[in-house]
Amino acid sequence: MQPILYSFRRCPYAMRARLALAISEQSVRLREIVLKHKPAELLAISPNKTIPVLQLAQQATPDIVLDESLEIMVWALSENDPEQWLSPSIEEMLELIDINDYEFKHWLDRYKYADRHPEHTLDYYRQQAEEFIFLLESRLNEHPYLFSDRISLADMAIFPFIRQFASVDRAWFDQAGYEQVKQWLETLMASDLFAKCMKKYPTWLESGEEVQFP
Ligand SMILES: N[C@@H](CCC(=O)N[C@@H](CS)C(=O)NCC(=O)O)C(=O)O
Structure with a gap:
């Protein structure tokens, strides 16, 4: 079965x-x-x-x-x-995915639905979420994918969430200066997979x- x-x-x-x-x-x-x-x-x-x-x-x-x-x-x-998505280091990849799942996702949901969370402004939620984007940008300055020059579990576990972040306000994202994240996201989204x-x-x-x- x-x-x-x-x-x-x-x-x-x-x-x-x-x-x-x-x-x-x-x-x-x-x-x-x-x-x-x-x-x-x-x-x-x-x-x-x-x-x-x-x-x-x-x-x-x-x-x-x-x-x-x-x-x-x-x-x-x-x-x-x-x-070989499970290499180089599953522990380190899981640490980064954890930040995505338990910190970034929290702010992403508030950025997406800022009107449902009036305690803060949309800009505030976006700035909180941007800390993770900044972290990804610095990793991608070192190599084309998050852990090396090859796709790994971390890239594939994280990019569907960054895709959502980018599409909340595409015009803002395009001019925000995260050039490596932008390129990485475009490559993954354009893949046959x-x-x-x-x-x-x-x-x-x-x-x-x-x-x-x-
Ligand atoms: N930790 C879970 C989270 C999955 C999750 O939250 N999925 C959402 C859909 S994107 C869901 O089913 N939410 C419950 C609902 O909307 O009823 C996982 O990684 O699979």
């Missing part, structure tokens, strides 16, 4: 999971969902009840379920890592259709 991936096209956590599944050529049956109507099958197996979820084995006791996007990435790459991961699928609940991925 193939693993089942519950996914949502626009979710940056689901994007990073699909990117790792695609590069590692792990075939899954993808169930495209809508966040507002999560299927009962997903709610039944996932303690987190967030997207993405990878159900590795069915009818096992208990089911083997990965419901953290990073766990899915590391699982897929541990099965097959043809471009990303295009493969951003294909549109009908939602599973409405169509009943699972799709083969990648």
Whole structure:
């Protein structure tokens, strides 16, 4: 039985999971969902009840379920890592991804929806988020990708969130002086791998259709 991936096209956590599944050529049956109507099958197996979820084995006791996007990435790459995304240093990469997930993401959400967080201004939220962009810019001044001259787990786990940051106010981002981040983001967004991961699928609940991925 193939693993089942519950996914949502626009979710940056689901994007990073699909990117790792695609590069590692792990075939899954993808169930495209809508966040507002999560299927009962997903709610039944996932303690987190967030997207993405990878159900590795069915009818096992208990089911083997990965419901953290990073766990899915590391699982897929541990099965097959043809471009060596897990090197040079998984510990250091996880440290940077942690800042993305637990600090940058907090400010990104407030920057995206500043009207829902009137305690501070949009500019304030953007400035807080910019600390991480600045950190990425300094790393990318050293080499074209975050850890070396090759793509790694860190690049792929982080860039879907930077893509969101850039698109809140594209005109501002384009003139903000983060030239390395801009170039890095453009390269990753223009990749065939990303295009493969951003294909549109009908939602599973409405169509009943699972799709083969990648
Ligand atoms: N730590 C989780 C976070 C995943 C997450 O927060 N996903 C969002 C969608 S982008 C979600 O499912 N939110 C719950 C909801 O909107 O109901 C992971 O890395 O997989």
